[in-house]
Amino acid sequence: xxxxxxxxxxxxxxxxxxxxxxxxxxxxxxxxxxxxxxxxxxxxxxxxxxxxxxxxxxxxxxxxxxxxxxxxxxxxxxxxxxxxxxxxxxxxxxxxxxxxxxxxxxxxxxxxxxxxxxxxxxxxxxxxxxxxxxxxxxxxxxxxxxxxxxxxxxxxxxxxxxxxxxxxxxxxxxxxxxxxxxxxxxxxxxxxxxxxxxxxxxxxxxxxxxxxxxxxxxxxxxxxxxxxxxxxxxxxxxxxxxxxxxxxxxxxxxxxxxxxxxxxxxxxxxxxxxxxxxxxxxxxxxxxxxxxxxxxxxxxxxxxxxxxxxxxxxxxxxxxxxxxxxxxxxxxxxxxxxxxxxxxxxxxxxxxxxxxxxxxxxxxxxxxxxxxxxxxxxxxxxxxxxxxxxxxxxxxxxxxxxxxxxxxxxxxxxxx
Numbered sequence: 173x174x175x176x177x178x179x180x181x182x183x184x185x186x187x188x189x190x191x192x193x194x195x196x197x198x199x200x201x202x203x204x205x206x207x208x209x210x211x212x213x214x215x216x217x218x219x220x221x222x223x224x225x226x227x228x229x230x231x232x233x234x235x236x237x238x239x240x241x242x243x244x245x246x247x248x249x250x251x252x253x254x255x256x257x258x259x260x261x262x263x264x265x266x267x268x269x270x271x272x273x274x275x276x277x278x279x280x281x282x283x284x285x286x287x288x289x290x291x292x293x294x295x296x297x298x299x300x301x302x303x304x305x306x307x308x309x310x311x312x313x314x315x316x317x318x319x320x321x322x323x324x325x326x327x328x329x330x331x332x333x334x335x336x337x338x339x340x341x342x343x344x345x346x347x348x349x350x351x352x353x354x355x356x357x358x359x360x361x362x363x364x365x366x367x368x369x370x371x372x373x374x375x376x377x378x379x380x381x382x383x384x385x386x387x388x389x390x391x392x393x394x395x396x397x398x399x400x401x402x403x404x405x406x407x408x409x410x411x412x413x414x415x416x417x418x419x420x421x422x423x424x425x426x427x428x429x430x431x432x433x434x435x436x437x438x439x440x441x442x443x444x445x446x447x448x449x450x451x452x453x454x455x456x457x458x459x460x461x462x463x464x465x466x467x468x469x470x471x472x473x474x475x476x477x478x479x480x481x482x483x484x485x486x487x488x489x490x491x492x493x494x495x496x497x498x499x500x501x502x503x504x505x506x507x508x509x510x511x512x513x514x515x516x517x518x519x520x521x522x523x524x525x526x527x528x529x530x531x532x533x534x535x536x537x538x539x540x541x542x543x544x545x546x547x548x549x550x551x552x553x554x555x556x557x558x559x560x561x562x563x564x565x566x567x568x569x570x571x572x573x574x575x576x577x578x579x580x581x582x583x584x585x586x587x588x
Contacts, residue, residue: 220248221271225278228254228267233282233580238263238358258362259387259410260431260448261355261468261494261572262583266388279387279586281429281466283570284578292316293562295539296553298344303543304554311337313537313562316344318553325554327545339563348525348541351498352576359472363433363450377413381405387429387586396434403432409586421447429584439463441486446493455483457491465492465519466583468572471508473499482509485532489516494572497524511546514557521571530558536565 224245231243232254240255248269255266259281268277293313296303303317304325315337322337374393377400385392387410394407396415403413404422411430413419418436421427427445437449441458448468449455455469463469469491471483481499485491495518499508508526512518516532524540538560545554570583 220246221276224248224252224269225267225276228252229265229278229280229582232256232265232267233280233582236354240266258358260362260450261359261470261496261574262448262466263573263580264387265582268388277386277388280582281387281584282573282580283466283583284573284575285570285581286575286578289314290575290577291562291565292537293339293560294537295349296344296543297348297541298346299542299553301553304551305335305337305556306554307334307557308559309335309337309555309557310559310561311339312560312564313339315339315341317341319343325545325551325556327548327551327554327556349539349575351523351574355573360474363472376400377403378405381407383407383411385409385411401434403427453479453481457483457485457489459486459488461486461489463489463491463493466570467491467493469495471497471499471510473508480507480509481526482511485510485512485516485518487513487515489513490519491517492519494520494574495522495524496574497526499525512558519565520569521574523574527552530555530560533559533561535561536569537562 227245235256238256238258240253242251242253245252250269250271252267252269257264263282264279265282266277266279268275293311293315295316296318298318300320301318302320303322305322306325306327321341373390374395377394377396381394382405383392389410391410391412394411394413396413396419401415401418402420402422404425406426407413407430408428413430413432415434417434418438419432419434421432421439421443423440423442427447429446431448431450433450435452436454437451438456439458439461442460444462444464446464446467448470450470450472452473455471457469469483471481473481483495483497495510497508497510508524509529510522510524511529512532514531518532518534518536520536522528522534522538522540527542527544528538528540529544529546530538542552543555545551545556570581571578573580
């Protein structure tokens with residue numbers, strides 16, 4: 173009798189244990205299934221949000237006017253706000269919406285791609301004079317020269333058989349290719365806008381600055397006050413640094429995608445970063461600088477002024493992006509100059525409405541009113557030792573919309 177009772181008790185304990193274990197396993201499986209289903213739903217929602225942001229950027233990149241507006245995408249219940257604005261020589265696309273009381277946003281810098289027929293190596297304005305070439309000058313690609321073509325230049329006792337000219341030679345015209353007029357208007361408005369930003373988005377520059385601003389937010393303008401024109405902090409994103417006199421970029425500072433605006437800008441030896449410099453009178457890049465893509469050096473002056481305005485590129489400098497000189501005046505005393513040292517490399521494009529002294533290498537395209545050589549005098553329409561090669565430029569390279577007829581594309585997605 174006692175044995176039977178013990179067996180029944182053991183069986184009952186075993187049954188209770190099995191029941192509890194089964195309940196735990198069932199609960200675990202149900203919980204896992206619930207969280208798996210929740211994870212799948214969240215991943216699906218995340219993909220949908222990413223698709224909406226990406227689709228919004230693609231839509232706004234095709235827009236022509238700088239504006240903000242609301243659109244509807246797919247079956248999404250919230251209004252999606254898209255916007256297009258100017259950021260230096262590039263355009264900035266933005267998209268945002270609010271979903272479940274949370275804001276989602278994305279921004280990207282826009283560039284332009286051009287078909288191979290418009291990707292020429294050199295365009296030299298026709299001033300009724302042949303291009304004199306000598307030394308180790310090298311041209312590769314579609315080349316547009318004055319009607320008189322090219323001839324040997326005997327400067328430095330150079331020989332024509334040292335020169336290499338490859339590709340197709342076509343005739344240029346008496347005018348430079350016109351920049352995009354819409355961009356010129358937007359660019360001037362951008363400079364005025366940056367100078368008149370609301371006070372709440374302004375601050376004074378400090379050597380201890382560490383400022384990171386998303387392109388989805390409002391621009392922050394940093395003012396260089398009198399006696400403090402050295403940029404030495406950390407500035408990343410939607411930041412404009414302004415001075416009414418001059419700016420000096422320290423080699424120790426950290427800059428990424430920022431815009432600098434001043435009459436005179438100097439970048440100190442050894443600097444590395446990405447930036448856009450917009451000056452009225454001069455830009456100096458000291459030796460051993462590395463400007464990362466997409467950078468730009470822009471000398472922009474629509475007023476008639478006396479004197480020579482210059483962009484100087486030092487030894488062992490590398491510029492990935494664009495160098496633009498656009499100014500009135502083209503005579504001996506009043507003109508714009510761009511000087512590129514022998515060991516300097518430009519990966520991208522150069523546009524010069526004045527005189528270009530090219531000793532270095534351009535992997536990309538050059539448009540200029542005049543090529544000149546100034547080592548033993550001033551020789552106009554002369555190219556000695558410079559190199560221009562459009563075929564070595566990456567097919568993935570995107571320009572700004574400085575020139576017309578390009579197809580907009582996303583150049584750089586924001587990493588915020």
